[in-house]
Amino acid sequence: MFGLVIFSTIPLIISWVYRLSSETIINQNTQYNTELVSLIKQRISDNYANVSSMMMNVGYNPTVQQFLVEKDKLQSYYLSQKVEGLLSIARNMNTDVLDIIVVGQSNARISLAGRTKYVTDLMNTAEDDGVVYYAGYSPPDRILDKSKMLFGMNIFASGDTPLYGENIGYLAVLVDMKAIQTEFAGNPRLAGTSFFMMDHKGLIYSNSAEPQEMLDQIQMKTSGNDGETILETISGKRYAIQSFDLPEISGRIVTAVPVHNLIRGLEKLKKISFGLLALTLLVLSIPYTMLVMNLLKPLSRLIRYMNQLKAGNLEVLNNKVDLRGYAEIEIISRQFNIMTTRIQDLTSRLIDATTQLYQSDLEKQRAEYAYLQSQINPHFLSNTLDSIKGVAIVKGNHEIFEMTTALSTMLRYSIKGNEEVTLGEELKIAGSCVKIYQGRFPGKFTYKLICPKEWLTISVPKMILQPIVENALGHGLEAQGNGVLLISVDKSHEGFLKISVEDNGVGIDEKRLSQLTQLLTHRNMGSGHHIGLLNVHNRLNLKYGDPFGIRLHSQQGNGTKADLILPGTLIGEQGA
Missing domain, CATH: 3.30.450.20 (PAS domain)
Incomplete structure (x- = not known):
């Protein structure tokens, strides 16, 4: 070529x-x-x-x-x-x-x-x-x-x-x-x-x-x-x-x-130039043909063989490369065949070792599954909570009844098989989480919800609000009184669906906010802290891609606001 x-x-x-x-x-x-x-x-x-x-x-x-x-x-x-x-x-x-x-x-x-x-x-x-x-x-x-x-x-x-x-x-x-x-x-x-x-x-x-x-x-x-x-x-x-x-x-x-x-003089020069070109091509064609047959063609066969290996076709390892040409080409052919034989042997060993590791890992997973099965059955725990609710009604303890009802609702919701739920169900579970905290800290904060009714049937990923609400209650409002927790659903100026969880609590200092923002940007799950926040962000980002996920806004002493950004097409589908 x-x-x-x-x-x-x-x-x-x-x-x-x-x-x-x-x-x-x-x-x-x-x-x-x-x-x-x-x-x-x-x-x-x-x-x-x-x-x-x-x-x-x-x-x-x-x-x-x-x-x-x-x-x-x-x-x-x-x-x-x-x-x-x-x-x-x-x-x-x-x-x-x-x-x-x-x-x-x-x-x-x-x-x-x-x-x-x-x-x-x-x-x-x-x-x-x-x-x-x-x-x-x-x-x-x-x-x-x-x-x-x-x-x-x-x-x-x-x-x-x-x-x-x-x-x-x-x-x-x-x-x-x-x-x-x-x-x-x-x-x-x-x-x-x-x-x-x-x-x-x-x-x-x-x-x-x-x-x-x-x-x-x-x-x-x-x-x-x-x-x-x-x-x-x-x-x-x-x-x-x-x-x-x-x-x-x-x-x-x-x-x-x-x-x-x-250009009369140039015409003669043009004819002489093309004549010399024809003679040059004729003289060069002989060594070029020898070069092609003894070097370039064997190398081309070798490159095709290597491309098949690169594409993952391991069956070609059973075939040997037979290259005829210059002595150097034949030496390359023999050495390459020796190398492919070794690769085939190492591949077989690797497959055997991988199979053994896989079987060991499978046995480990079976043991862990058996261990989990031996733990308390979630359904048994749910039934137990229902019994506690009955006792609370009989005893006339309304606060215990409300907290138990909220916890039971959250437990059933968490073991529910669906990966997506309606926005109304997700807001209801967030309200159950709020009720539990209000039972623990009565009169310490109030809860407000703003959401258009026509958006309550929008499908969203399950359990994206409860970890954010829990962070706002536990880190933002628990340390002070007269707090307000506001959950609002509206449309951002970019046209995205925005679910905001906002509190007027202690807020986050500038350095810590920068660290959290960097964790969200790099989807770093190895930090060991704020697992719920990172989990929700990563789930949204993996499901919908950029720029969707969580955006944090906070100032120390002036509260925190977490915006969950979802595609605006969810609103459009609901409108359709």
Whole structure:
């Protein structure tokens, strides 16, 4: 089994290393793509910032403002020459700008490259504010034309003029895409990687042979989270796909790298690793087989034999263990057979000795039983008590009659065969015990009982109250007068049945109370004291389990309270 675990673990380790290496390579490549896209995003952001700054400077130049509001045609012509000079300077400062177009409210237009055809569409999409916005991408129309990004902005009158704040014109800028496309195409590490750049209208740039078809499948599978890498199968190939947001143009860049291209070198390493594994397993199988047949298999037979002995099947001692294998295994087999023979012999002797001891113990129990039978018969004692009651009635001694009646009741109750009685019977016997003590110590204490009538038929263990009542009377109230003994039955806050025996006697000091509590906790019957208390606690705990039993509460000089805790289901059964 151990060898099989090892042989099966090695392929798993190779596969795990291969997968970990693959993930590392993919992560490195996607990290490189992330860095490259970050540069491109920064280039676009810079272009947007430069274009925005340039457009603001041009749109709110005093000469341009004057040109846009000028009504005189001759003056407007002179101003247009100055505006063209300003636009030329602005374009020369930014090599990516193809054209700058200024349009006035009187349809006066200035364009450095004559591309005024875009202005009408841009003006219709412009918001009624002076913010620079991205208007879209325009692919080449002719061979000499260039792909371009379009930006537009409304111009509002500024300065000390009656038209202050009114829309007086429009400014459009065309930016060349060639520099950004060169950034993608000129990087040698991007071989095999498909790049897609798009805005809110559609695809701007792609280096894929079938850009739109592939992009449609990628867009259905990507989650759109910025920079997140996902692995998806597209057209039968597995790709590592990333998506990056381009907020300046309301678009994004998507990269798709074929996983096979990234881990091509690992595939060869994987094949070599599994080939070496197969060769290693073949070489190791021969000594492993010998080890199994000559060591592991005999030891397995020995372990099965020992497990049968451990399970108590002593019949296997009659069978010998025959192990074939290495010399050491055969020596173990012979020595083990000698040991089992000795065990069998010792077991037989132990059985004979145990049988003799059992017979001796049985004879001892018979003798003790015969001795007990020779003692006073409890029934004879009960009949004698009844005779004493009759004499007490004839003599008119009511106290002797009451005490004898109580003692007779307790005697019959104690020899009653049932292990369980009703709560009412148990309370009645407790009352008989009280009567005996009241006969001995007349007027020394009073007795009170509080119990719901519907609970009197609950079944409880026999003789659980009499020892507790006797302790309360003998230890708590006997040494003082004007005492009160209270027995109450109610339901504890945990939902248990609680029978409380409480007196206002001398109480128990803190040290003695701690000792008693520890005796109850450990169910210690060897102390020789408080046998009745411990007996009742142990009977309840053994019958019902934890936390049932007796709980003591006492303070020296302020009386003692013993709570007998029984399951609350006894109340539920009575209610049912």
